[in-house]
Amino acid sequence: MPNATHLSLNITKLCREACLKEALHILTTYNLPVKYSTYLHLLQANIDKKAISEGKQIYSHNGDVCTFTPQTFLQNTLINMYAKCGNLVDAHKVFNHMTQPDIFSWNMIIAAYKRHGFPQDALKLFQQMQQTVVQPDHFTFSCIISLCASVASLNHGLKVHGKTVRCGFQSHVIVMNTLIDMYAKCGRMQKARELFAKMPNADVVSWNAMITGYAQDGFVEKALEVFKQMQLGIVKSNAATFACVLPACVKMGVLGQGMEIHEDIIERGLLSDVVVVTALIDMYAKCESVEKAQVLFDKMTERNVVSWNAMISGYVENGLVDKAFEFFKQMQLAGVKVNSATFAIMLPACAKMRSLEHGTQIHQNIMKSGFLSEVVLNALLNMYSKCGKIQTAQKLFDKMPQRNVVSWNAMVTGYALNGNLKESLSLFKEMPQRNVVTWNAMITGHAQNGLTEKALEFFKQMHLAGVKPNLATFASVLPACAQMGAFEQGMEIHQKIIESRCLSDVVVNALIDMYAKCGSIHKAHQLFNKRHHPGIISWNTMIAGYAMHGYSKEAVKLFEILEHSGTSPDHISFICVLFACSHGGLVHYGCKFFNCMSDSYGITPTIDHYVCMVDLLGRAGYLMETLNFIIKMPTKPDAVVWKCLLGVCRSYKHLSLGEYVVTLLFELEPKEAAPYVLLSNIYAEAGMWVDTQKVRKLIKNSRIKKVPGCSWIEGHKMLHAFCVGDRLHP
Known part of the structure; x- marks a missing residue:
């Protein structure tokens, strides 16, 4: 009969060879006490195989035949085994039976509840721990602080921060890093910055936390600034750093800086890292350089589902849904197993492009692969709603076994997008719970359907309901203020933005636009000048603002600065500067910019650019040209082009050309009132009253309705709407 030492060696060897069944057979057959380390090997083998019943058997054997095994350590291993096998009930039972749980016991049970998504239970355990003699260590604090970050619980985070200071962990780099991350995720980047500045031994994780924090909170300029500071210091960036900073380049649309970072990655020899290359692919694709993204993808020796998803997402971002769909098929042929994220990328793509055909095919793929999760179902609701199939979305919604707030939001948004605000409002009132997205849907829905007053009213109701607005809220409500010229309300919202620390790039751009459209070009200019690295949207908004207010030369000058800034103008930039040239009579500049669109930037002019050029030449009096x-x-020129020329004919009283243009417009838009009204005005200004009457009679007999004009006046913090023919205001 073998002795205990021989048994221990054999069992340990079998555990290392992953032969758990054979190891257990030897243990139970001879029923002899084995070495303490052997029990640990057995339990670790159970953890690897997630074999709970065998783990119980081992623990029971230890209790029956051994009296010398340190129970606390073994119980800790058992807690770890149960936790990693997902059995929190038995893990907690073992913990409760411990006579003297040590710091490892507390850390394991707290971490187990955190890992399995029970943050409140983990926090309660931490509170219980503080009533014992066991003092938390750096692992405990890191675990609890990261838990506060994951649920964005600032109040708990502040209390734990205070405890770390009292326990002397204010300089511990791991604890400080998790605190920085917590403050960043709770929207307190100023506090994160203060902690970071005080760190005597900030490491690469500290720097990465700051970069990620700024980027996630919408302060992408700051994220890039911190990255540059890091490059000048002694701490070397790693793969995680590049994975953090590249998304910031995406949000800023600064391809030049992204390419510089690409060069750094090559120098560091990190092009073999799948995470880094995937981040590069994502950056190039979303910065409208999908060809470079494809080249990188083709060169990858190792690809995972995330790499494929990044490429698909890139094609989607560039409006190439057919290519994205083709890539999706290639991914399946390559044997890469799609995940819910793949469908979550494809469905919004179909929704964005209003591609019902592709969306229906994706739906069929989902049914075959069995990925009909709550997230995917919600994405399907969104896709069908945006593709105009709101009834199909409603049927899916009605069949859902469980509906969360995201499901309700998808339907509320869907009805609003389809112009059915009555049904949208009905669902809004019916909702069991609402969140900030719900309110945003109502604000955006009413604003996009031209009911800007109602949009502002919902914003006020949201405030009264105690719901804190987010970046999307401000990005939705500011255009409503801009459209109505509600300057005072816009300023009040600006103050709320500052108080909420929501001055992200999108919101700042919306503020610049709001101030410009409300007549305060000076405030718009101030906001623009405060931007260290303005993105293309900021440039376009400011150029448009100058053009709108008649500062054509300033708009042209700003466009020329843009050309030398490192950020390339896009098609909207040219629309803005051509509009400025047409309203300022700058024919030479306008023609130059129009020609350089395709020659210098490879941008094919759209109908909007042609309309600007027609307006530019026409306003300057070059009618035949x-x-x-x-x-x-x-x-083929559309009605907008001809209407633009007709307006110029009226200005220059060119009767024959005006009549010719009107005949073309009658064919294109026979029920549109504008051409008739303009022709009537041309006749009136030429003193041709008989013809004027004929046109007006034609309008009346054809039952063509002119959309009544509407304007707003703001006074005493109230907004009053005045429409032609109304009797609401004396």
């Missing part, structure tokens, strides 16, 4: 320009257009 304008007509020739329209005739030579590579695409």
